[in-house]
Amino acid sequence: MDFENRLQKHRAEFTENDRKIAEHLLNEKNIAQKSITDLAEGIDVSPSSITRFCKKIRFESFQQMKYALLAARSEKRTNDEEVEQIANYYMSIISSTQQFLDPKQTERIAANLIDADRVLFCGIGNSGLIAEEFNSRIERMGIDSTAVTDAHAMVMKSTLLRKEDVFMCFSYTGKTQSVLDATRQAKDCGAKVIVITTNTAEELTALADEVVLIANHVFVDDLKFINTQISSLFYLDVLTYRLLENERLMEQRNKTLDALKRFG
Structure with a gap:
């Protein structure tokens, strides 16, 4: 199920924070570069609110939700857009790894x-x-x-x-x-x-x-x-x-x- 359909299916369960998160995600242009902390600060919610939102729309983690959103945006893409999509995947994986490193x-x-x-x-x-x-x-x-x-x-x-x-x-x-x-x-x-x-x-x-x-x-x-x-x-x-x-x-x-x- 694509990202927007998930939002529609589970919208009735949304809290006010969930609606803020959903609206922000639909308009966020640089999601590949955003950590969960960055996103929380931009929306003015807690990281745990974003984690609960991801679970609510049936994603296992914030990273899985982010990749699904990137994929949804690339469904109808030209060759140039494919290059950009792969670059986004790279940046997202690197960003995720960066968060693990001590x-x-x-x-x-x-x-x-x-x-x-x-x-x-x-x-x-x-x-x-x-x-x-x-x-x-x-x-x-x-x-x-x-x-x-x-x-x-x-x-x-x-x-x-x-x-x-x-x-x-x-x-x-x-x-x-x-x-x-x-x-x-x-x-x-x-x-x-x-x-x-x-x-x-x-x-x-x-x-x-x-x-x-x-x-x-x-x-x-x-x-x-x-x-x-x-x-x-x-x-x-x-x-x-x-x-x-x-x-x-x-x-x-x-x-x-x-x-x-x-x-x-």
Whole structure:
């Protein structure tokens, strides 16, 4: 059911605040860039009022409601409008991920990576591509690291970790069995365990020293939008930026890039 039909179906249940929220949403031009707090301030209601409104029109969350509203506005679009729509999806997912991120946690994780003897990045499928991307960045900073995307190799290499090492896994669902097995091995070895996921599934997150929650693309109510990597890459950019504030890592990155320019 599209957004306006939901409003019509449940209008009889609306309070005065609900009517204010509905009217504002129908006229809000920059909903993709708005957090629930921004929206609440603009309407002069509390964030909890917006959360109740979303539940009332049968959305699971504010993010799901926002994506549905974006989709409704793009139903009849030209090619140019399609480009704008995808850009809106990107901005919304990035904005959602930004709300999850804790600068102090980013600082701790950066320190863990800098101090580690070795770093092992793990992931399967699309998450494996993210692991390989971050490993490529980290290697150029002079950090001893490896990315593993094969299920058997993942378990073997995690078994050889020590307490001075860091294990960072990327799992979109938080339920990939080979990632779970490798994470258990890393934990048993005493390594620092960092989990990047869209799902707080306890079986994985209970093993972690740090859990970084990122936005899930499934709340974009558009089956043609299949990019599962935006939020992970955004987080990696944030963490990379923080790492390169370290003078030694920046110097080593420049050194490796210079070597690639000369001999690559």
